[in-house]
Amino acid sequence: MGCSGCRVRFNFAKVLSKVSVFFAMVLIFTYFFYCLTGFCDSAPRSLYTQQALDYDILDDNRRVLDDLRPPARLLPGAPSLWNRTAAPADAEQVEQAHGQHPSVSAEEAAQSSSSSSIPVSNTFGIKRFPQAIIIGVKKGGTRALLEFLRIHPDVRAVGAEPHFFDRFYDRGLEWYRSLMPRTLDGQITMEKTPSYFITKEAPGRVCSMNCHTKLIVVVRDPVTRAVSDYTQTLSKNPGLPSFQSLALKNSSTGLIDTTWSAVRIGLYAKHLENWLQHFPLSHFLFVSGERLVSDPAGEMGRVQDFLGLKRVVSDKHFYFNQTKGFPCLKKPEGSSRPRCLGKSKGRPHPEIPSEVLQRLRDFYKPFNHRFYQMSGQDFGWD
Ligand SMILES: Nc1ncnc2c1ncn2[C@@H]1O[C@H](COP(=O)(O)OS(=O)(=O)O)[C@@H](OP(=O)(O)O)[C@H]1O
Known part of the structure; x- marks a missing residue:
């Protein structure tokens, strides 16, 4: 009796374990099927988390390439979130990306495979021309500003620098629009290309797209900006002559060489004059590059x-x-990703003789004051 009871219990346990294995298999297969159709990836993520994935430290180049890759790659006719997931890039990297557009290397394809699995929700919204553009200045802190803005749920920005209004204008407005991320009603489309500020033709071209475009200029002490610019060029070309030999026409006279772009870009008043021919002052916001570092929230x-x-x-x-x-973005919950801008942002500058810096300060002084008058803001560089 005792033994037959044991057998019944034993058989019952066997059946129970088979049933649970069966249900476990059903669950696993359902999950795999669900994932294969792409829905796993569309599970809602907090916007801040998604932004975190966009932000920094990944290889800039590959992300720029992702950003400029045509959406058709995802599914025929299906748009992508590449614009959303694209990330920091220097102008040079974008240029490289443009060179490769629309073809992609195996490495880029591998990199993009994770982004290309982002499904369904990508199809919402339409690609619009930017309503606001960060037009300058190079080395002002434009990347930091754009990345900080991308936290905002109502801002969608193209990560790479499109360089449409300076280098690629002949590709036409529809090409430009195709680079933009999709937006829903009420969301703002943005891009940043710092070289627009110094491009003679850019204001007219932006106005012919939309004269109501809002224009943001991140400005920084032109002397530090010039050194930052020089540091960037030096990092790519270690054989570059010294800062002072490029900044001064002649070391004995101490005359500044305004043909050197690192110097010329800092003549903010001159560049702004060109923009004011096409846009009223009310269309501009001047952001202090210094305050973006010392008080990012205030500036934001x-x-x-x-x-x-x-x-x-x-x-x-x-x-x-x-x-x-430098200020960095706090990690969203559950993320271990670094939240600072990449190595090319906020790098140490070489030491420049103080008399050369002073000479540059004196040179910029009248231009800075003119710029303070024009913009109605004193940036306190002098
Ligand atoms: N939060 C944060 N993290 C890192 N770097 C920051 C940040 N905020 C502003 N900056 C300053 O941004 C400078 C680079 O400016 P841009 O992004 O406009 O450069 S670029 O024109 O796009 O190459 C960069 O210049 P350098 O310090 O010379 O590297 C920084 O000083």
Whole structure:
């Protein structure tokens, strides 16, 4: 009796384990099927988390390439979130990307495979011309501004620099629009290309797209900006002559060489004059590159107001990273990804003789004052 009871219990246990294995298999197969159709990836992620994936430290080049890759690659006729997931890039990298567009290397394809699995929700919205553009200045802090803005749920920005209004204007407005991320009603489309500010033809061209475009200029002390610009060129060309030999026409006279682009870009008043021929001052917002570092939340408040956005990006998004020496974005919950801009942003500058810096300061002084008058803001560089 005892033994037959054991057998019944034993058989019952066997059946139970088979049933649970069966149900486990059904669950696993259902999950795989679900994933194969792409729905796993469309599971809602918090916007801030998604932005975190966009942000920095990944290889800039590959992300720029992702950004400029034609959407047809995802599914025939299906748009992509590449614009959303694209990330920091220097102008030079974008140029390289343009060179390769629309073809892609195996490495880029591998890189893009993760982005290309982002399904369904990518198809919402339409590609619009940007309503706001960060037009300058090179080395002003334009990347930081764009990445900080991309936290905002109502901002969608193309990550790479399109260079449409300076280098690629002949590709036409539809080409430009095709680079833009999709937006829903109420969202703002943005791009940044810092060289627009110094491009003679850019204001007329932007106006012929839309004369109501909002224009953001991140400005930084032109002397530090010139050194930053020089540092970037030096990093790509270590044989570059010294800063002083490029900045001065002649070391004995101390005359500044205004034909050197690193110097010329800092003549903000001159460049702004050109833009004011086409746009009223009210269309511009001048962001202090210095304050974007010392008080990112404060500066972001001004930018959001200018764009007519709710103040979503605030001091709770930033922390000062002691190692980098710059503000970085706080990690969203559950993420271990670094949240600072890449190595090419915020790098140490070479030491420049103080008399050369002073000479440059003296040179810029009248231009800076003119710029303060024109913009109605004193940036305190002198
Ligand atoms: N949060 C944060 N992290 C890192 N770097 C920051 C940040 N905010 C502003 N900056 C400053 O941005 C400078 C680079 O400016 P841009 O992004 O406009 O450069 S570029 O024109 O796109 O190449 C870069 O210049 P360098 O310091 O010379 O590298 C930084 O000083």
